[in-house]
Amino acid sequence: MDIKNDLSMEQTILEVAEKLFLEKGFTSTSTTEIARVAGCNQALVHYYFRTKDNLFNTIFEKKFRMLFEHLYASQNFGNISFSEKVRHAVESHFDLLTNNPKLPLLVATELSRLPENLKNLRNKLQAVPFELFTRLNNELQQEIDEGRARKIELIDIIITMVTLNAGLFMLLPIANGILQLDEEHTKELLAHRRNENVQVILNYIKP
Amino acid sequence: MDIKNDLSMEQTILEVAEKLFLEKGFTSTSTTEIARVAGCNQALVHYYFRTKDNLFNTIFEKKFRMLFEHLYASQNFGNISFSEKVRHAVESHFDLLTNNPKLPLLVATELSRLPENLKNLRNKLQAVPFELFTRLNNELQQEIDEGRARKIELIDIIITMVTLNAGLFMLLPIANGILQLDEEHTKELLAHRRNENVQVILNYIKP
DNA sequence: GTTATATTTAATAGCTCTATTAATTGGCTA
DNA sequence: TAGCCAATTAATAGAGCTATTAAATATAAC
Secondary structure, X not given: OOOOOOOOHHHHHHHHHHHHHHHHOOOOOOHHHHHHHHOOOHHHHHHHHOOHHHHHHHHHHHHHHHHHHHHHHOOOOOOOOHHHHHHHHHHHHHHHHHHOOOHHHHHHHHHHHOHHHHHHHHHHOOOOOHHHHHHHHHHHXXXXXXXXXXXXXXXXXXXXXXXXXXXXXXXXXXHHHXXXXXXXXXXXXXXXXXXXXXXHHHHHHOO | OOOOOOOOHHHHHHHHHHHHHHHHOOOOOOHHHHHHHHOOOHXXXXXXXXXXXXXXXXXXXXXXHHHHHHHHHOOOOOOOOHHHHHHXXXXXXXXXXXXXXXXXXXHHHHHHHOHHHHHHHHHHOOOOOHHHHHHHHHHHHHHHHOOOOOOOOHHHHHHHHHHHXXXXXXXXXXXXXXXXXXXXXXXXXXXXXXXXXXHHHHHHHOO
């Protein structure tokens, strides 16, 4: 049905699998369906990746790593004010999710249901760069000392940002269904909420 | 293994099914396992509920309805200030999720993957009580007019509250895994975030 | 105590899924 | 062209799942 050409079949399988896992989760996606959509025999999926678990973990690890490393990477900016850094972090995180709207739900689902996977992932991730965390913490402390922020913990800012942004994308299909939004209005809603989420965080920090 | 007595077997099956569906989702839960945990023959599950879909929908509809009706019900308070009403709504929503921590993820997962279910649910729900929405909107307008709130839409307050609270519970297992929290520290985190989420919303509204 | 009714079980048909194995095809090289 | 290796397929074992059917057991009614 969905045969792709001019890509190696191994790559095609990976891409099809990623799409299907994101749409339907691990359990509801079968190697049989992956093969059907990729346009190859089902045994080929196992030839390249041996097990369904292997295939899934290959994809999942890459995506999970991306989410995390993005959080660090989005903070490599020098000479702007703290609140501009916060704005940039929120927007950058939001944009990442806009490009990967189904990822938060997949991550939440698969890690809730198989917490032991989280242990493996945790070991494979580079540790949270304490240097970065410390630096941001110092900047925040300075903001507080100079009266530009209320007394607040950095971790709470991060948790608020992540739950707010990821929560929106995880609940978006429901909001769409209830509010009966078409694609155009969904885009508008997202553009609007991007600004609102920035506002929520900035007001949260404001003294 | 988990045989329960002194309840009708039909009720036991319902309770076991609810627990398993919440833990593992629809697809990963089998009627075979439900029967095993309930301590009865697998055919009995189908005797009472005919299909797995039926059983799931019975449970899911009840839970979904609860989530919605709670949102309305938590707003039947007369003589307190608007910001106290907001605080109460956020805390009450948070507490509901504390008692049903796995529900948001189940709802998000199953409705994302089967959007047609959402249509059925939508019809079965009582329509959003416009009277309530209008009344709150009027109160908010008055707050804005009198300078106690900045110019803001009611729907944005609601979206912020729901994504913030539900997002936290959906991501909690991940936070637990990453931060290595035991049960005690998880409780502390939740108690803390309950206050923070109130603060986030109140600051979001503040002029 | 017998009969009707509700509850529960055993057995099984019919699927679909994962994973493996052996055979087939196709391209490249010597 | 023969031979090697990678890519691909056909076939299938073995398992689990849903749903149904018929039989067995318990419960209540008369």
